[in-house]
Amino acid sequence: MLTERQSLILQVIVDEFIETAQPIGSRNIAKKKQITYSPATIRNDMADLEDSGYLSKTHSSSGRIPSEKGYRFYVDHIMSPLKLSQEEVSIIKGQFDERMIELEKVMQNSAHILSELTKYTTLVLGPEVYETKLKQIQIVPINKQSAIAILVTDTGHVEHRSFAIPSNVDQSDLEKVVNILNEKLVGVPIIYLDQMIESEVVDLINRYTSNFEQSYRILQQALFGSQSSSLYVSGKSNILMQPEFSDIEKARSLFNMMESEEQIAPILKANKQGLNISIGHENQVEAMNNCTLITATYNMGEDQVGTIALLGPTRMEYAKAVSLLDLWSSYMSQSLDSWFNEG
Amino acid sequence: MLTERQSLILQVIVDEFIETAQPIGSRNIAKKKQITYSPATIRNDMADLEDSGYLSKTHSSSGRIPSEKGYRFYVDHIMSPLKLSQEEVSIIKGQFDERMIELEKVMQNSAHILSELTKYTTLVLGPEVYETKLKQIQIVPINKQSAIAILVTDTGHVEHRSFAIPSNVDQSDLEKVVNILNEKLVGVPIIYLDQMIESEVVDLINRYTSNFEQSYRILQQALFGSQSSSLYVSGKSNILMQPEFSDIEKARSLFNMMESEEQIAPILKANKQGLNISIGHENQVEAMNNCTLITATYNMGEDQVGTIALLGPTRMEYAKAVSLLDLWSSYMSQSLDSWFNEG
DNA sequence: GTTAGCACTCAATCACATCGAGTGCTAATT
DNA sequence: AATTAGCACTCGATGTGATTGAGTGCTAAC
Incomplete structure (x- = not known):
């Protein structure tokens, strides 16, 4: 010792x-x-x-x-936690003062604000779509052969995906299916949609429409295919300001990593509840070996729903970064709670 | 001479x-x-x-x-146009082979493909939302005080915006307004929506709902507020590979510029029909003074609807860049034509 | 009009000396 | 026994020539 x-x-x-x-x-x-x-x-x-x-x-x-x-x-x-300046606190707080409607906007703004305050790169991973509940399904036909399926969740998230309509499927078939889906599925967590459909809705649909197979399969594919995840990154170019990345090669490999959501999302998800600090080689990914990643989770009630992270050089202002993330995630959790209690 | x-x-x-x-x-x-x-x-x-x-x-x-x-x-x-390799041609062509449903996906993919092929940064500016026509308006209430307005255009573009519902506006008021809007406005170019509403729809709404003022104004604000534009950028980090940007400062200022859509979109829009090449200081923006920007427009029938651009150092492979953009924009225009004729 | 020849320029590279901020170790001091 | 002063040593950084070589401009010859 x-x-x-x-x-x-x-x-x-x-x-x-x-x-x-x-x-x-x-x-x-x-x-x-x-x-x-x-x-x-x-x-x-x-x-x-x-x-x-x-x-x-x-x-x-x-x-x-x-x-x-x-x-x-x-x-x-x-390290002892840094007392944040009045200004820093009020910038973060201000972010949550307005009534939160679309979760996505909040996350986007948050990423922006935190990267400005820290000069590091900020990554925000929103609640998984499938952790939220279905609010409504809509189908909008675009022309004879194609249509767009729109799915709205209770977090105000709008997911949409286009699909081709096979020639033997009538538009009214689709409409019927959508009606049934809406009737039965509103309020169901997205994660259970699949099972729920199999167990409760299939029969019903079969009874009312002639072309069940096509219309349902198409919809299913459109709605539950690859979920667009919700990763917000801000301040990537801050990395270029750090002297440790004046070596262009290092900067490049980091940039490449950050361009692919598939690489980052799992890293953020892997972290446990609360605050996590990964220093240098504690990060599995090679490109991050001279970086520190600080992650903080935020909650809705008891459940952890998302992660926010700061990525900077190992020579990071740890105290400030930790304090900012702490503050943000407590506001965020609080905000989410009142959102779902009032809503 | x-x-x-x-x-x-x-x-x-x-x-x-x-x-x-x-x-x-x-x-x-x-x-x-x-x-x-x-x-x-x-x-x-x-x-x-x-x-x-x-x-x-x-x-x-x-x-x-x-x-x-x-x-x-x-x-x-x-310069004489470069004969593209068989592979390059087929990569670009392949992009348009599948039936195009969502314009946005096509643009996203295009940006990606072109930045891979050229190693420059690709910028794609999609059709302005207001140049396309309204397909449908939807309102999805999220909770008592807030809802999301969703607008779908005939290009498969989905625009959504959240808004707060004032306490004195009933949900059924909103619904009525939406029904009227849909009845009267489907097929109207987004750019004319505003006038159209004033001239044709206002009276109608007043007749059927008691709280016209609020419900309509809210909707209008939600739907026709700041249009989210449709800029797709890909291959930003390619810039770091060019030796002229091994000076970190130059790279930084370019990155900063590219992070703000407000700066880029006008530059792309400013270009005339067809192919445009801006070399070094011909670019107004200082950060681009040692870059070349090549833009190409693409059309729908006679009308120019969007722009695609490559951004690289002035020492650019002009012949290749021009050939690729030419090829792409002709496929794109063609694709758009058949989309709107079949649709 | 073209080319050979030549003196000249200047970035890049290397060798060499110098400087100074830093170390490790030992011996003196507290 | 813990601390400190003193000193020799290390090594990156900086500066100074000297050398090299790819390039030029100019003049005179072809």
């Missing part, structure tokens, strides 16, 4: 490095007013900290920089 | 520079098999070309690189 003094030195080094991105030497540490020891003493502790893996050097006679283990210790044992 | 030989030399320099991004010297030009002159002769012509502004040097004893004027001449007078 670290001594009191070692811990203090580690703290100074991490704080300083977060700010300057430069290796820190013993003399500079000694100048800090919290520090009452001579450079030599500090050097000894620094050597110990390096031996136990909390610090490392860029070359044999350079100052020290925190290792991933060092950040980990800082995050777990040293 | 340029002599035959000067033009040839310019062509070699531009072609070579496009490929290598390095200044070209007279000896290297002389080695080309199309060239039958000695380095000294070429040097004289190069000096002339520099005097008249078609070439420039990076320093006093370096080879030459094309100036913007040089590119302009190349594009206007030298």
Whole structure:
């Protein structure tokens, strides 16, 4: 375990490095007013900290920089939550002051605001569509051969998908099916729609329409095919501002990763309830090996419904990032609660 | 005007520079098999070309690189359209083979495909919503105080917007309004909706509902407020691969520009019918001063409905880019025609 | 009009010296 | 025993020439 003094030195080094991105030497540490020891003493502790893996050097006679283990210790044992400025608090709060109607807009705005406040990239993963409930199904024919199915959920989410109408399916068949679906399925969680249809609706449809097979299968495919997920990313270009990504190659690989939703969504989903910090190689994905990802979940009642995350260099302003995410997710959870209680 | 030989030399320099991004010297030009002159002769012509502004040097004893004027001449007078490979043609064609249902998906895919083929950034601006016709209006109440208005156009575009329901407006009022709107307005171009409502529908609504003022105004605001435009961008990170953007600052300013739709859309719209090439400072926006933007419009019958564009460094593969855009926009126009004739 | 020849320019590269912020270690001090 | 002062040492960063080589412009010859 670290001594009191070692811990203090580690703290100074991490704080300083977060700010300057430069290796820190013993003399500079000694100048800090919290520090009452001579450079030599500090050097000894620094050597110990390096031996136990909390610090490392860029070359044999350079100052020290925190290792991933060092950040980990800082995050777990040293860091204290940052008091956010009045302005920061009110920007986030303001976001939730208006009546929330469309969840998607809120998430979009949130991503934007947080990336502005932190200068990191913000990722917001909304509630899975199938965790919400069906509000209404609509079919809008576009021309003789095609139509659009629109599905609205109780979160105000609108999902739509086009499909071709086979020539032997009459439009009135489709209408009947839609009517039945609406009658029976409104209020059902999207995740249960499939089972529900099989168990309750199939017979009914068969009774009323002649072309059940086609009209139903088509609809099913259109509505329950690949769910468009709800990932909002903002401030991608902030990454370019970080000196650790002045190496174009690193920036490129991160950008490539962020362009594919399929890669990011599972990473965000994998995190547990509450706050999670993944530092450097704790991230499985190689492109993120010199990044830190901080995720926070938000809830609806007891259930975790979504995740928000900040992605930055390992040299991240941990205290600020954590405080902002904490604040945001509590507002968000609260907002979701009142939304569903009033609604 | 340029002599035959000067033009040839310019062509070699531009072609070579496009490929290598390095200044070209007279000896290297002389080695080309199309060239039958000695380095000294070429040097004289190069000096002339520099005097008249078609070439420039990076320093006093370096080879030459094309100036913007040089590119302009190349594009206007030298370049011949590139024969696309069988593969490229079939990738683009394949895109339009399936029956087109949702215009948006087509545009999304197109942006993706073209950025893959060119390694430049692709921007696709879809038909303005107001240029298309109304297919249907729907209102889906989410809870007591809020609802979502959904508008479907004949291009398969789905627009939705949430709004709060004032307490004194009954849901049945809204429904009546929606019914009237649908009866009277289906098939009307979105751009005329506003006038049409004032001239034809207002009286009717007043006759049937008690709370016309609120219900109508709300709907109007929801439906005809800020139109979400339809800009699709793909391959942004390709920019990072170009050596001219290894200067992080330039990359950053481009990224910032591309993050705001408000900045890009007008630029794309400003271009005239057909193919347009804006080289370097011909672009008004400062961030694009070392870029070339090639835009092509696509049509529906006689009317220009949208724009597709490639954004790359001024050192762009002009011939290929132009050929690809030409091919794409002809397929697209054709596809749109058959869509509206069959539909 | 074209080309050979030549002096000249300048970025790029390398070798070398210098500087200074930093270290590790030892011996003195508290 | 813990701390500190002192000192030799390391190594990146910076600066200075020297060298190289790809390029030019100009002049004179073809």
